[in-house]
Amino acid sequence: MTMQPASTEIQSRTAAIIQELKDLEGPLLPILHGIQEEFGHVPQDAVPVIADGLNLSRAEVHGVVTFYHDFRASPAGRHVLKLCQAEACQSMGSDAIAAKVKQLLGIDFHETTRDGSVTLEPVYCLGLCACSPSAMLDGEVIGRLDDEKIEEIVAEVRS
Amino acid sequence: MIPRIYIPGDSGALALGAEKVAKAIRAELAERGIEAKIVRNGSRGAYFLEPMVEVATAEGRVAYGPVKPSDVKSLFDSGFLKGGHHKRWLGAPDKIPFLAKQTRLTFARCGINDPLSLDAYKSLGGLKGLQNAVAMAPLDIVKQVTESGLRGRGGAGFLTGIKWKTVLDTAGERKYIVCNADEGDSATFADRMIMEGDPFVLIEGMTIAGIATGATKGFVYIRSEYPHAVAVMNKAVEVARKAGVLGVNVLGSPNAFDMEIRVGAGAYVCGEETSLLNSLEGKRGVVRAKPPLPAIQGLFGKPTVINNVISLASVPIIMDKGAAFYKDFGMGRSRGTIPIQIAGNVKQGGLFETAFGLTLGEIVDDIGGGTATGRPVKAVQVGGPLGAYFPRALFDTPFDYEEFAKRDGLIGHAGITVFDDTADMLKQARFAMEFCAIESCGKCTPCRIGSTRGVETIDRLAAGIEPEKNLALVTDLCNTMKFGSLCALGGFTPYPVMSSITHFPEDFKPAPARVAAE
Numbered sequence A: 001m002t003m004q005p006a007s008t009e010i011q012s013r014t015a016a017i018i019q020e021l022k023d024l025e026g027p028l029l030p031i032l033h034g035i036q037e038e039f040g041h042v043p044q045d046a047v048p049v050i051a052d053g054l055n056l057s058r059a060e061v062h063g064v065v066t067f068y069h070d071f072r073a074s075p076a077g078r079h080v081l082k083l084c085q086a087e088a089c090q091s092m093g094s095d096a097i098a099a100k101v102k103q104l105l106g107i108d109f110h111e112t113t114r115d116g117s118v119t120l121e122p123v124y125c126l127g128l129c130a131c132s133p134s135a136m137l138d139g140e141v142i143g144r145l146d147d148e149k150i151e152e153i154v155a156e157v158r159s
Numbered sequence B: 001m002i003p004r005i006y007i008p009g010d011s012g013a014l015a016l017g018a019e020k021v022a023k024a025i026r027a028e029l030a031e032r033g034i035e036a037k038i039v040r041n042g043s044r045g046a047y048f049l050e051p052m053v054e055v056a057t058a059e060g061r062v063a064y065g066p067v068k069p070s071d072v073k074s075l076f077d078s079g080f081l082k083g084g085h086h087k088r089w090l091g092a093p094d095k096i097p098f099l100a101k102q103t104r105l106t107f108a109r110c111g112i113n114d115p116l117s118l119d120a121y122k123s124l125g126g127l128k129g130l131q132n133a134v135a136m137a138p139l140d141i142v143k144q145v146t147e148s149g150l151r152g153r154g155g156a157g158f159l160t161g162i163k164w165k166t167v168l169d170t171a172g173e174r175k176y177i178v179c180n181a182d183e184g185d186s187a188t189f190a191d192r193m194i195m196e197g198d199p200f201v202l203i204e205g206m207t208i209a210g211i212a213t214g215a216t217k218g219f220v221y222i223r224s225e226y227p228h229a230v231a232v233m234n235k236a237v238e239v240a241r242k243a244g245v246l247g248v249n250v251l252g253s254p255n256a257f258d259m260e261i262r263v264g265a266g267a268y269v270c271g272e273e274t275s276l277l278n279s280l281e282g283k284r285g286v287v288r289a290k291p292p293l294p295a296i297q298g299l300f301g302k303p304t305v306i307n308n309v310i311s312l313a314s315v316p317i318i319m320d321k322g323a324a325f326y327k328d329f330g331m332g333r334s335r336g337t338i339p340i341q342i343a344g345n346v347k348q349g350g351l352f353e354t355a356f357g358l359t360l361g362e363i364v365d366d367i368g369g370g371t372a373t374g375r376p377v378k379a380v381q382v383g384g385p386l387g388a389y390f391p392r393a394l395f396d397t398p399f400d401y402e403e404f405a406k407r408d409g410l411i412g413h414a415g416i417t418v419f420d421d422t423a424d425m426l427k428q429a430r431f432a433m434e435f436c437a438i439e440s441c442g443k444c445t446p447c448r449i450g451s452t453r454g455v456e457t458i459d460r461l462a463a464g465i466e467p468e469k470n471l472a473l474v475t476d477l478c479n480t481m482k483f484g485s486l487c488a489l490g491g492f493t494p495y496p497v498m499s500s501i502t503h504f505p506e507d508f509k510p511a512p513a514r515v516a517a518e
Helices: A005-021 A028-039 A046-054 A058-067 A094-105 A147-158 B011-015 B018-032 B069-077 B118-123 B128-134 B138-147 B160-169 B190-197 B199-213 B227-242 B273-280 B309-321 B323-327 B360-367 B401-406 B425-439 B445-462 B467-484 B488-492 B494-503 B511-517
Strands: A079-084 A118-123 A135-137 A140-142 B004-006 B037-039 B053-057 B060-064 B089-091 B176-181 B217-222 B258-263 B304-308 B337-344 B350-355 B377-382 B389-391 B415-420
Touching: A005 A028, A005 A046, A028 A046, A028 A058, A028 B258, A046 A058, A079 A094, A079 A147, A094 A118, A094 A147, A135 A147, A140 B011, B011 B018, B011 B190, B011 B227, B018 B037, B018 B069, B118 B199, B128 B199, B128 B309, B138 B160, B138 B199, B138 B309, B138 B323, B160 B199, B160 B304, B176 B199, B176 B273, B176 B309, B190 B199, B190 B227, B190 B309, B199 B217, B199 B227, B199 B258, B199 B304, B199 B309, B217 B227, B217 B273, B227 B258, B273 B304, B304 B309, B309 B323, B337 B360, B360 B377, B360 B415, B377 B425, B377 B494, B389 B494, B425 B445, B425 B488, B425 B494, B445 B467, B445 B488, B467 B488, B467 B494, B488 B494
Parallel strands: A079 A118, B004 B037, B176 B217, B176 B304, B217 B258, B337 B415
Antiparallel strands: A079 A135, A135 A140, B004 B053, B053 B060, B060 B089, B337 B350, B377 B389, B377 B415
């Protein structure tokens, strides 16, 4: 079987990550985080390499990858905007905030804009419950969202 | 003396613009040619005052808040580096009523200093508990923790000392201390605050747990939604290693203990202790049946202490000041203090550590100051997404594990979400089922299927389809979930659902009647 060049590269970079982390106790999650950091998602081509490296079946690795919300099957947009939809934020109108963001971006949760600029996701609690409603943009936290802040965020991800 | 300015680096403060404030202060210092030291402290937890900037003066600290970048110029003009008066002036931080009324044991140091300065930690009593512990027999440490009455602050309220005793008594060539920092419950942020604001207290607590039980390795499992906490904890572990707090000779004693920080991957159910252990092992975060207890067969099948962040962070003060000192606070079988997190639609939101026993009404109305919107309080959810909704009629309930249980509720991780009168309790009940459906690990049928059926049934209720029959169906379903699920996700989802139905029946009336009633 001939390998696509891209897939060979994924495999070699994956192997390097495994090599670095495999001596940890319970290395699979750290490895998957490492792979996602490297590629922006967990590529299918990485799965057999992990299975081989950790002496697991591909089904076991696939099972773990798909169990956790964080691991992506395909790359996200250039920005990732997570809107908290949990109770504390609900009490401060997160529903309306989400509706407005969806309308401004023209996408629903779990979708990426056509130009690939932003992926929108719900998150259930960022631990900013005394600063609701809250969001996370590319790892940066934002509290007390209001129309003005939403517009700033949308302008930033669109630029 | 070079002036010292304290600007919190806590993610709650950052979410409210602390970084922009820091930038503005740096720019202003440069422009005015003033030399000053900026310390990035944690948060003291009064989030309605964040970003709260403090300056060290000859008379002690002076706080200003909430500071906006646009306030910075006028702060300098008012001489804030010497504590000068300004519209954001709050005075001495420990005199601010919200903070002054607290009893801070676990959070005694949180937010005061640079969280990564071990010297600052020691200057405020840090490591005294560990110093005592290294000189004690393991059984005596366990006894002291047991006698303090400390119960698991993650929500289950199991006596911490008893758990430790089981691990101590179980033979094993390797044992583990696992800290559950998968703080996924909405309205809770105590774990995040302590990890970001006083990480050494957690490291100290875990090390004491290791010495007490014969465990030499610890893991802190932090949720991925907390990148700042992960960063601070990783750095703090490095500092602790270099200083000999962690390593083969803890504080120069023959005890070995080291730890690693691990990051979750967005699964709420991993806050359940057995799924957390599976996750740490690199498996799907599926719940395990108990027995065997984790204390006997836990991580990698080895005896394991698994405790919440706050339980472990409360141990150093118990080992420092003694069991009786800690036990002296509280009521009934709920001893010591509890960091209550007041969240959601509330005027004065934040962390309030106090002895058990305040009533729910005192917490919401007096300390929280009512709703942020100024509308009447309709309901408060206590204990996160699996906690019951309490109406005002139950505001006399004292904050105590047993008292809440008597009223079909739970304290959980002590988070309180306040809702004003615009809340629709049917919608909240539906969300509880929906959340359970999203986050169920899939092991138990009542949780996996029941939650989806619950959403559908509540939708039929909302549409006014056979209301009596569907209400009876939801009730029956809740009963099945409560008794037919292995863990608290399926088992406790009925709490928010049934409490909504019981206390707010008007929200579950068929749609036409609801419109007419309005």
